[in-house]
Amino acid sequence: MRLLSRAEEMVLLAVWRLQDNAYGVTIARMLTETTGTAWRLGTIYVPLERLEKKGFLTSSLGNSTNKRGGRSKRLYRLSKSGLNALIKTRNTAESVWQDVTVMDLEEGYGS
Amino acid sequence: MDHRDKFSEPSLLTRLFIKRLFRDDGGMRLGDFTEIFNDYIETEGWFLGRLLFYNYILLSIPHFIRSSILRSYAMFRNYVKITLRNFSRQKAYSLINISGLAIGITCFIFIMIYVKFEDSYDGFHERSDRIFRINQHWEAWNFRGSSDFASTNGAMYNVLTDEFHEIEMALRLQGVSSALRYEENSVVVNGIYADKEFFNIFTFPLVKGDPNNTLKDSHTMVLTKDLAVRLFGDEDPIGKVVHGLRGLAITVTGVCENVPENSHLYFDFVLSFRTMYSLRSDLDTSWGILNYYNYILLKEGIRYKEFESKLVRLVEKYHGPERTVRRYFLQPVTDIHLDSGINSWYGNVSDRKYIYLFTTVAFLILIIAGVNYINLATSRASLRGREVGIRKTVGALRNELMKQFLGESVFLTFTAFILSLTAVYTIYPYFRDFVGINIPLDVLTNPLSLAGLTGLIFLLGIISGSYPSLLLSSLRPVNVLKAGSKNISPGKRLNLRNVLVVFQFFVSVILIVATIVIYKQLSYIENKDLGYDRNNIITVSIWDSNSRDKYDVIKEELINHRNIYSASFSDRAPLRASENSTIRVIDENGKTMRLPQTSHFYVDNDYVESYGMEIITGRNFSKEFSTDIDKSVIVNETVVNSLGLENPVGMRISTSNSSDAIIIGVVKDFHFSTFDFKITPAVFVPVERWGRILSVKIAGNDIPGTVEYIESTVKTHISDFVFNYQFLDDQFLNLYSSQKRMGSLFTLFSVIALSIASIGLLGLISFIASQKTREIGIRKVLGASTSRITGLVVKEFIILVFVSSFLALPVSYFIMNNWLNEFVYKTDITIWNMMLSALIVFIIAALSVIYQVLKAAKANPVDSLNFE
Structure with a gap:
């Protein structure tokens, strides 16, 4: 399995954290809050599509609110393979980072 | 915020x-956006909220598109790969x-x-949109089929700015x-000659001198940079005195930049108009003459069409009784060059018709090239059948396939485009020499026209790729993937190919007929009996009017040379008529007949x-009759015929010179x-010691010596004489130089059109021959001869060429007959000229066909049948 891209990884994590309330607006908002940079709807739609196609996410129609003009939400859930992908990505990242401290990095830069 | 449910919707637009751009699935994405929208309105209020929302959408777009493109990139890469593979696999094609x-x-x-250059005339004047020439329509005179004249009088200049507050500046000018x-x-x-406003109205930048003062005084002039160098070398010309026409001493007051090529005014020097006052006395009073050209600069914001109608005041006030036959009208300075319908004796004027003609030919050539692509691509359809079949089986949509094939043709056209840009840069110097004008290459440096050109090439790619892509993407996988089905034959639709081949040769035949007829007319002109002999005549301009008493001596000395037959002083060579006025002939019964517009020589x-x-x-006039001067006239046949004179010799006549x-x-x-x-009435008026040119008839040998x-x-007889001679023959051919240039351009174009069409035919035939390898092989095994097989394949194309000639000949006859009708004296189009054009096309088509077919027909059947 190929590794997830950084954007995919973040979107997957956001979906997992939001549990039953993961749809466009909430995902974008959560990512904006956690990363500190602006994630807009346009930014997340394509990763969402791609993740769903790969089978990492499943989606279903959710309830609608007045605020949405009566339109329903597309709610996303993490699938089993999505979870595996997240775990694998994290493990890989950790093994790459193993034994590297911030101090090491700064020294390497200085020389 | 008077919504019942407290929530609002973004506007319909x-x-x-949003739906369109973010590929909405069932409104859920729009729902997301609406939510964001309402969040903004809640927190930021109706107005600011909306603004922030729009900002949000705008900022969303780039991300979305970028990530979408990344996704389709993989597919795109595959298309490029396939295109390049096809490219290298079928190199010849x-x-x-x-x-x-x-x-x-x-x-x-x-x-x-070329067209853009012709269209750019006089656009370089900073205020070109406000500069107009005052022309007149004068019904009393019809010259060359038109009563519109660019030349007007010298008197209106003095009243224009006073009479009309709309005019900012005015000026007169005259060529010399x-x-x-x-x-x-x-x-x-x-x-x-030009008035002092010249450098204020027109944009001819002064290198030296003050634009407001240079032409103020009598006997002052401005030189172009080039002329200044020719006369003065490195010296500063300002304040120096130049000796010029009629012995005038003129002070140089300025130097201006050289005149741009695309200026209808051409000059090496500008002489102050006030100088003219020392030569003519009636300048300010004579409203009836047509010697000068009046230009005006309108004030800003004046609509010239509205202003034009006020010019009638000039006629009412100053022409009085002529109100019904004279009308003044304005012509924008940028229109002057291409409007040949207005009689003018000065200025660089061309014909809009040629521009249209060349533009049409340009597009025809482009279309012929596009047709080649369509023909070759559709006939290759069978080779791409399998690819299409597999792509479709794997799940490609028709839509995507069409895009692929369109992309291929656009790619091909752009490759050709880049090649041709290189070619244009390489050929440009030769082209400039060929046209004889220093045309700027600004089509390629100006971003706007380059963008337009790129757009056009893109369009060409799309149009020529559309039919092949429709055809290819419509193939059904079941048919093309079936084992051994090599022939996809999409039925009768391939007949479009024949139609297109016919079209190409149709255009080629027309262009060739046009070329032949133009050449025939040109050689007709060159060889026509003019009524005089234009060979071996040298004309020398004589500017000095003080030496007229030497004329007889000069003539005598000239004739003494063994290579000089005859010499004559006159006002002009019989190349053009300029002065026209009415003559009166009184016949033996005392009846007076008037003949207007008679040329006086x-x-x-x-x-x-x-x-x-x-x-x-x-x-003829003779020295023997002392009464000849002032008392005798020779008329041409047209005078006799127009007046119906039976015995003209001895009749009394009054001309503009003698009553x-x-x-x-x-x-x-x-x-x-x-x-x-048509030849118009003309009279020879004898003058003693008068004339601007010396015509010398010489022998054909040792011309330099003569x-x-x-x-x-x-x-030896005229001091300060500047010897400037021309052969009459050259001057004569100069009159037809624009036709000649058109003739050679046309030949070039028809050769190019024909060669592009033949290249296409060559490709088509070589493909068809290769498709028929097996058929030919089998026929040969069964005993068919090479010539029979050749005939079989060639026959089809012979028919196509025949059909195109059959269609093109009447059309070209019609077009060229119309063109010839513009000449009063013209050649005719014979059936043989038409046949010759058809034959040329036929031979070229046959040549490109036969080699390929012969190759296929001569091949050993063992090889061709072993092929699969």
Whole structure:
């Protein structure tokens, strides 16, 4: 399995954290809050599509609110393979980072 | 915020935009956006909320598109790979396609460069949108089929700015050519007389001198940079005195930049108009003459069409009784160059018709090149069948396949485009020489026209790729993937190919007929009996009017040379008529007949002999009759015929020169105008010691020696003489230079069109021959001869060429007959000319076909049948 891209990884994590309330607006908002940079709807739609196609996410129609003009939400859930992908990505990242401290990095830069 | 449910919706347009752009699935994405929208409105209020929301959408777009493109990139890469593979696998085919397109596009670019140049005339004046020439419509005179005249009087200048507050500035000008001399440097150059506003109205930047003062005084002039160098070298010309026409001493007050090529005014110097006052006394009073050109600069914001109607005041006030026959009108300065319908004796004027003609030809050539692509791509469809079948089986949509094939054709056209850009840069210097004008290459440097060109090439790619892509993407996988089905034959639709081949040769035949007819007419003109002999005549301009008493001596000395037959002083060569006025002839019964617009030639006794004209009745002027000067006139045949004179010799006649003369002879009609016009009435008025040119009839051998002798002879008698001679023959051909240039351009274009069409045919045939390898092999095994097989394949194309000729010949006859009708004296189009054109196309088509077919037909059947 190929590794997830950084954007995919973040979107997957956001979906997992939001549990039953993961749809466009909430995902974008959560990512904006956690990363500190602006994630807009346009930014997340394509990763969402791609993740769903790969089978990492499943989606279903959710309830609608007045605020949405009566339109329903597309709610996303993490699938089993999505979870595996997240775990694998994290493990890989950790093994790459193993034994590297911030101090090491700064020294390497200085020389 | 008076919504019942407290929530609002983005505007309809915004909703549509979001749905379209973010590929909405069932409104859920729009829902997301609506939520964001309401969040903003809640927190930021109605107005700011909306603004922030729009900002949000805008910032969303780039991300979305970028990530979408990344996704489709993989597919795109595959298409590029396939295109390049096809490209290298079928080198000959790609070469034919690209070279045809590249030749076509190159040709198109050159024509556009030319057309754009012709269209750019006088656009360089900073206020070109406010500069107009005052022309007049004067019904009393019809010259060359038009009563519109660019020339007007010299008097209106004084009243224009006072009468009309809309006019900011006005000026008069008149063309002049003159010999100029400074110390030992002398030149003969063209110039203009112009009023002091000249450098304020027109944009001819002054290098030296003050635009407000340079032309203020009498006897002052401005030189162009080039002329300043020719006369003064490195010296500063300002304040120096130049000796010019009629012995005038003129002070140089300024130097201006050289005149741009695309200016309808051409000059090497500008002489102050006030100088004219020392030569003519009636300038401010004579409203009736047509010698000057009046230009005005309108104030800003004035609509010229509205203003134009006020010019009637000029007629009412100053022309009085002529109100019904005279009308003044304005012409924007940028229109002057291409409007040949207005009679004008000065200014660089061309014809809009040629521009349209060339543009049409340019597009035709482009279309022929595009047709090549369509033909070759559709006939190759069978080779791509399998690819299409597999792509479709794997899940490609028709839509995507179409995009792929369109992309391929666009790619191919752009490859050709880049090649042709290189070609344009390489050929450009030769093109400039060929056209004879220093045309700027700004089509390729100006971003706007380059963008337009790129757009056009893109369109060409799309259009020529659309049919092949429709055809290819419509193939059904079941048919094309079936084992051994090599022939996809999409039924009768392939007949479009035949239609297109017919179209290509249709256009080629028309272009060739046009070329042949143009050439025939040109050689007709060159060889037509003019009524005089234009060979071996040298004309020398005489500018100095103080030496007239030397004329007889000069003539005598000249004739003494063994290579000089005859010499004559006159006001002009019989090349063009300029002065027209009414003559009156009184017949034996005392009846007076008027003949308007008769050309007056002021000649001496030797004119008729020098030009080899023929006196058909009566006699020539002669020294023997002392009464000849002022008292005798020779008329041309047209005068006799128009008035129906039975016995013209001896009749009394009054001309603009003398009111009481006698017709002493009739000269055979001669052409003194271009062949577009009928020979008009003309009279020879004898003058003693008067004339601006010396015409010398010489022998054909040792011409340089004779010319040298003429120069030295004239120089011994006329001091400060600038020797400037021309062969009459050259001047004559100059009159037709624009037609000649058109003729050679046309030949070039038809050769190119025909070669592109033949390249296409070559590709088509070689493909078809290769498709028929097995058929030919089997036929040969069964005993068919090479020639029979050749005939079999060739037959089809012979029929196509035949059909196109059959269609094209009547059309081209019609077009060219129309063109010829513009000439009064013209050649005719014979059936043989038409047949010749068809034959040329036929031979070229046959040549490109036969080689390929012969190769296939001669091949050993063992090889071809072993093929699979």
